[in-house]
Amino acid sequence: MPSERTVERLSLYRHLLSRALTEGAAHVHSHQLAGMAGATAAQVRHDVMSIGYSGTPTQGYEVEKLIESIGEFLDTPLSRNIALMGVGNLGRAILSDFAVRRPTLKIVAAFDVEPDRVNRVIHGCRCHSLEELQQIIWTQQIAIAIIAVPASEAQPIADTLCEAGICGMLNFAPVRLQVPQGVFVDDVNITIALEKVSYFAGRKALDRGRIG
Amino acid sequence: MPSERTVERLSLYRHLLSRALTEGAAHVHSHQLAGMAGATAAQVRHDVMSIGYSGTPTQGYEVEKLIESIGEFLDTPLSRNIALMGVGNLGRAILSDFAVRRPTLKIVAAFDVEPDRVNRVIHGCRCHSLEELQQIIWTQQIAIAIIAVPASEAQPIADTLCEAGICGMLNFAPVRLQVPQGVFVDDVNITIALEKVSYFAGRKALDRGRIG
DNA sequence: TTTGTGCTGTTAAACGGTTAACGGCGATTC
DNA sequence: GAATCGCCGTTAACCGTTTAACAGCACAAA
Numbered sequence: 001m002p003s004e005r006t007v008e009r010l011s012l013y014r015h016l017l018s019r020a021l022t023e024g025a026a027h028v029h030s031h032q033l034a035g036m037a038g039a040t041a042a043q044v045r046h047d048v049m050s051i052g053y054s055g056t057p058t059q060g061y062e063v064e065k066l067i068e069s070i071g072e073f074l075d076t077p078l079s080r081n082i083a084l085m086g087v088g089n090l091g092r093a094i095l096s097d098f099a100v101r102r103p104t105l106k107i108v109a110a111f112d113v114e115p116d117r118v119n120r121v122i123h124g125c126r127c128h129s130l131e132e133l134q135q136i137i138w139t140q141q142i143a144i145a146i147i148a149v150p151a152s153e154a155q156p157i158a159d160t161l162c163e164a165g166i167c168g169m170l171n172f173a174p175v176r177l178q179v180p181q182g183v184f185v186d187d188v189n190i191t192i193a194l195e196k197v198s199y200f201a202g203r204k205a206l207d208r209g210r211i212g
Numbered sequence: 213m214p215s216e217r218t219v220e221r222l223s224l225y226r227h228l229l230s231r232a233l234t235e236g237a238a239h240v241h242s243h244q245l246a247g248m249a250g251a252t253a254a255q256v257r258h259d260v261m262s263i264g265y266s267g268t269p270t271q272g273y274e275v276e277k278l279i280e281s282i283g284e285f286l287d288t289p290l291s292r293n294i295a296l297m298g299v300g301n302l303g304r305a306i307l308s309d310f311a312v313r314r315p316t317l318k319i320v321a322a323f324d325v326e327p328d329r330v331n332r333v334i335h336g337c338r339c340h341s342l343e344e345l346q347q348i349i350w351t352q353q354i355a356i357a358i359i360a361v362p363a364s365e366a367q368p369i370a371d372t373l374c375e376a377g378i379c380g381m382l383n384f385a386p387v388r389l390q391v392p393q394g395v396f397v398d399d400v401n402i403t404i405a406l407e408k409v410s411y412f413a414g415r416k417a418l419d420r421g422r423i424g
Numbered sequence: 425t426t427t428g429t430g431c432t433g434t435t436a437a438a439c440g441g442t443t444a445a446c447g448g449c450g451a452t453t454c
Numbered sequence: 455g456a457a458t459c460g461c462c463g464t465t466a467a468c469c470g471t472t473t474a475a476c477a478g479c480a481c482a483a484a
Contacts, residue, residue, distance in 0.1 A: 076414025
């Protein structure tokens, strides 16, 4: 049972390795991968060990095999189909910037309440009304949802999704969602992230004597 | 020197408290705040202690005073002005959804390379060309930047920002930015977040027996 | 005024995660 | 073929964070 941090790093490793593979790298050493990921070599070795893959001394890890092993470990038996709730600015950004290149995870349906968005195809993804939600989630075998609706609508939407059998959500609304125990929620709060950056940037600036 | 987690929680507390204040709450207990934030009462007390504020028994914390204390602790002597790099879909989403309501942190300038975006006002924020960057960062006293450009452009943009004296960045590009030691970077990788949700949702589903 | 209750502030323990250390092995070189 | 070098796998120590426990206090009630 790996921690959230470990899963995040494994996912990061896979992306870095995929990029390295396209650049022709067949093998990588732990310290190389660590350099790319911003981690230590010991941590990379520890993470790789936890998924059961083994490299060889002097050769390091086989890039292709390691990618495969991470996939066997990370990719769940769940359906990889994702629903996007809310096709406002943020929803559109997610559709255009992030959904494209991932073959393992795919946004297959979008939902919105605005009549002028429903039944349109936006960035290659069809937008449906909320009334179709239950049926589409069932027929398309959707297990994950992205919450990109205004804060006031987030909780009702989450309730509907839970009733429809959704297993996990990535929530961009600045609200702590109440969900049943069996549903996993991860929050991405951009405002909080900005305040964190502001705080630590200020501290670093103080240390460097730029201000004060 | 608080940890990143602690700073995130303090920021979250402040938002929750602000909302509670508008709803008329003058006092809160640690377990109430913990319930809102998804933490434990002990953790709230520990965090509050770390910033030097004290409540009273039977009354708990004074909402207004606690907000003020968090502000004194979190809000840095840095300028609160932020630059947004890239006014594509994601940049526009950030401008419209997040920049609005925060008085402590404000996006005061946007930058893009697309000629049809430059010199336009988008969601109340003027978009400039990159050539104006150094001068505007200087005159507007901008200390923080949001990187919302394509991955291929992220590193050059970061280099320019560092040269211009930026102290911190919130990076949405799926690239690990190389920056000098005195600059703080926080990464928000939506793809990795989705894969994490997928993994833990799958595990939870297994535990609940939804899939086999 | 006295007693009781429930919360806070503080310290200590427990937990988890990161980092370090080291044995072992494969490749390469002489 | 032997030896040397460097990296991986593993275990253990270290560190930080979270959690628990307890003393003290303010207010309320009797």
